[in-house]
Amino acid sequence: MRLEDNKIFALDKIPSELDIFVVKFLKILEKYVDYVIISGYVSILLGRTRATEDIDVFIKPMKKETFSEFYKELVKKDFWCLNGESEKEILSYLEDGLAIRFAESGNYAPNFEIKYPKDDLDQETFGNYLTVVLKIGEIRISSLERQIAFKKYYLASDKDVEDALHIEELFKGKIDLEKVNKYRELIKLRRNL
Amino acid sequence: MNNRLYMKPGKTNKEDRENFVKFWVSYMKSVDDEIWSKQQNIVINSQIQNTREFFGNLNKTSEGKNILKRLKEERLKVRK
Numbered sequence: 001m002r003l004e005d006n007k008i009f010a011l012d013k014i015p016s017e018l019d020i021f022v023v024k025f026l027k028i029l030e031k032y033v034d035y036v037i038i039s040g041y042v043s044i045l046l047g048r049t050r051a052t053e054d055i056d057v058f059i060k061p062m063k064k065e066t067f068s069e070f071y072k073e074l075v076k077k078d079f080w081c082l083n084g085e086s087e088k089e090i091l092s093y094l095e096d097g098l099a100i101r102f103a104e105s106g107n108y109a110p111n112f113e114i115k116y117p118k119d120d121l122d123q124e125t126f127g128n129y130l131t132v133v134l135k136i137g138e139i140r141i142s143s144l145e146r147q148i149a150f151k152k153y154y155l156a157s158d159k160d161v162e163d164a165l166h167i168e169e170l171f172k173g174k175i176d177l178e179k180v181n182k183y184r185e186l187i188k189l190r191r192n193l
Numbered sequence: 194m195n196n197r198l199y200m201k202p203g204k205t206n207k208e209d210r211e212n213f214v215k216f217w218v219s220y221m222k223s224v225d226d227e228i229w230s231k232q233q234n235i236v237i238n239s240q241i242q243n244t245r246e247f248f249g250n251l252n253k254t255s256e257g258k259n260i261l262k263r264l265k266e267e268r269l270k271v272r273k
Contacts, residue, residue, distance in 0.1 A: 001221070001226055010226055011226075012225055012226035012227045012230075013226040013227070013230040014226075014227055014230040014231055014234060016230075016233065016234040016237040016238055017234075017237065017238045017241045018237050018238075018241060044233075044237065047217075047218070047221050047229060047230070047233060048214075048217075048233075049217055049232070049233055049236050050236065051236060051237045051240035051241065053244065082265065107245060107248065108244075108248050108264070109241070109244045109245075109248070110241060110244075158207060158210065161211075162210060162211060162214050165211055165214045165215070166214050166217070166218060169214065169215050169218035169219075170218050170221065170222075
C-alpha cells in the first residue's frame with residue numbers, strides 16, 4: 001500500500017466481501033453525485049483488522065429528479081432502503097438532515113449510511129479527499145488528517161482511538177500534524193456552538 | 194534467520210489492544226498487501242457471514258419476523 005499525491009495504491013490487496021459491496025454501491029452512486037466516505041470503513045479499507053456493519057458517506061445535496069434516477073437504479077440493481085420505500089419519503093429524510101441506509105435487498109448489513117454535510121466542517125470533506133485504488137475500483141475517502149482528528153477528538157471511543165492509531169502508524173511521517181491540530185480546534189469550536 | 198515479529202503485551206486491556214494495532218501495522222509493512230489482506234478478510238468476511246445468518250434465521254420464525262419489523266421501525270428513527 002503506498003501513498004502518492006492524493007492517491008493510495010492498494011492494487012495487491014485482496015478485496016474483502018465488504019470492499020466488493022462498497023465498490024458495487026459506489027459505481028452507482030458516483031454516476032449521480034459527489035461522495036466521500038468517512039468514519040470506520042476508512043481504517044478497515046486501509047488494513048485494520050476489524051469489521052463494520054455500516055459505511056458512512058457524505059454526498060452533496062441532490063435535486064429531486066437526480067435522486068429519483070439514483071433510487072430507481074439502486075432498486076433495479078437489487079438494493080433496498082432500510083428507512084422506507086417511497087422515494088419522496090426517503091429524500092425528505094435526507095433533506096431534514098437525517099441519514100438514510102441502503103443494503104442489498106433482503107439484507108440489513110452491511111449497509112451504506114448516506115447523509116448530507118451539515119456544516120462547513122462537513123462540507124470541507126469534498127475539497128480534501130484521497131482516492132484509494134483497488135484492483136476492483138476506486139474509493140474516495142476523507143483525508144487522513146481529518147480521519148485521525150475526528151476519531152481521536154470527536155468520536156473518541158476505544159475503537160475509534162485505535163482506528164486513528166492504525167492510520168497514524170501506517171502513514172507515519174506522511175501525516176500533516178498541523179492539519180490534525182487545526183481539525184482538533186474546529187471540532188472544539190463545533191462542540192461549543 | 195528468524196524474521197518473526199513479536200508483540201509486546203500491554204499492562205491493561207486498552208494498552209494491549211493499542212499494542213496489537215501497532216504490531217499489526219508493523220506486520221502489514223513487512224509483507225506484501227496480498228499476504229496481510231488474506232488474514233484481514235477472514236475477520237471481515239466471517240462477520241458479514243454471521244450477520245447474514247443472524248438476519249436469515251430471524252426471517253424463519255414468526256417471532257423473528259416481528260423482531261425484524263420492529264428493527265425496521267427503529268431504523269426509521271435515523272440519527273441526526
